[in-house]
Amino acid sequence: MPGISKKGRQMPASPIRKLVPYAEEAKKKGTQVIHLNIGQPDIKTPKIALDAVRNHNIEVLAYSMTEGSEAYRTKIAAYYEKKDIHVTSNEIIVTTGGSEALSFVMGTIMDADDEIIIPEPFYANYNGFATALGVKVVPIVSKIDDNFALPPISDFEKLITSKTKAILICNPGNPTGYLYSEQEIKQLAELVKKHNLFLIADEVYREFTYDGREHYSILQEDGLEEHAIIVDSVSKRYSMCGARIGCLVSKNKTVVQTALKFAQARLSPPTFAQIASEAALETPQSYFNDVIHEYAERRDILISELQKLPGVRVAIPQGAFYCVVELPVSNSDDFAQWLLEKFEMDGHTVMVAPAAGFYATNGLGTNQIRIAYVLEKPLLIKAVQILGEALKKYSN
CATH class of the missing domain: 3.90.1150.10 (Aspartate Aminotransferase, domain 1)
Structure with missing residues (x-):
């Protein structure tokens, strides 16, 4: 065979x-x-999202824009504004789930045999995306003894080589549930600026924080405009896993323009799911x-x-x-x-x-x-x- x-x-x-x-x-x-x-x-799932699909008046189910509909991206930007994340619709690409967003990111910033440092344990599919693109995952161990907090920055520095292109975190974390503090994000920010690396944050669980703690996004950190890339999704936020809608967000214009070429190869994100996701943004607090x-x-x-x-x-x-x-x-x-x-x-x-x-x-x-x-x-x-x-x- x-x-x-x-x-x-x-x-x-x-x-x-x-x-x-x-x-x-x-x-x-x-x-x-x-x-x-x-x-x-x-x-x-919020009723407002499901009703938006039920009550549509589309007669031709056409391709949407490759980067996602302008109306939806504008509303996503408004959502981020409420989270003290200041981006425009042109800094957002709508993707088929957060998974596709991460795949686009890896394809955009890394070549075969390049390295990405990820605190482990981590979402298992990070390994899958890296393997599919020929990228080498360099793990750095976080420990149950420390509640899976960020490993010491000195341990990160020991792993950085000429092949290192990025550090990837999931915040809050899957599978650990760990929420990185503002101080930990600032430590990572200084590190990636020092070594001219990208900092990628999978923030799909942003809404779910406990005990009075607040989420601090990498895009809230000044000076990371060229380094920071967010991967996001509606799946968990609105209990809409089947919608398969996510997004890639960055203020780095070259990253967005390059990722758009990967997005063009898959044509466009699904229209009905975008309609549901756009409506979901009206979900009350x-x-x-x-x-x-x-x-x-x-x-x-x-x-x-x-x-x-x-x-x-x-x-x-x-x-x-x-x-x-x-x-x-x-x-x-x-x-x-x-x-x-x-x-x-x-x-x-x-x-x-x-x-x-x-x-x-x-x-x-x-x-x-x-x-x-x-x-x-x-x-x-x-x-x-x-x-x-x-x-x-x-x-x-």
Whole structure:
């Protein structure tokens, strides 16, 4: 048979989705699977967004502008203005999800074998985008002992070479839920200016911060105009994962003009999804107040229940809706598969995301999992009870 590309062979499988076949088999056997593995919010999409699609009067579903509709980009700029991020519609490219935005960014600023430094654990698809483009991920370890805070800047400097083009952070973080402080952003800003690098921030969870903390964007930092690139998305903010609408934002004109050429190759972002996303920008603040309150309560209950389990350690998320949990097992991949294949409690089991897939360094995260607290509170409590019983049985 014809051969598969080296790049194709190297593409990593999703640690979130690779266990799906085992979950489907468990469901066929009648076991109810509680999904803690994927960040699909159960919060309802704002009605205003869905109504905008229902009430459209389009007669020809034509291509939109490559960079996204002018009306939508203008409203995105107004949204950022409220967040103390001052950009214009010409500094925004609408993309097919935040994923495409990141792919465009990597293609725009990096060539094959160039290097990008990313604190790990990180969103697993960063590895996939880098592999697809021939870019080398250089991981820098953040630790559960430090709640996954930014590693020391001196550790970053040790990793910078002539091939280094950028530092990438997710703020708040997936899978850790860590929220970078203004001081940490300022430290990174000084570093990228000193070494003439790009600073890329995946800010798709910007709205979700807890305990009175506030998000500080890299585009709020003076002097980063030529260095800063934001990746954003409507997926989590408005519980619109299926819309597949995101954007790339930068004040660096060359970056935007170059990324536009990548966007032209895929023609345009989807029209109906842009209509929904534009309408979603009219969502009242009360919606977010309620959502943030709900997630904060879910977090508190989840953490409280997990801390009751012997041998379990958990980092305290300050944003997003994920946490990394360290288990008293040697191989969380094996444990996660065992949960689906061989364990049930009262007809239920849980599906988790093994954390090794969120690390680029071999051997790290092998006893950790990521939990997404996107389920109602009683279900989270039940899921942790199942996890506790499963750990007892698995260790025996």
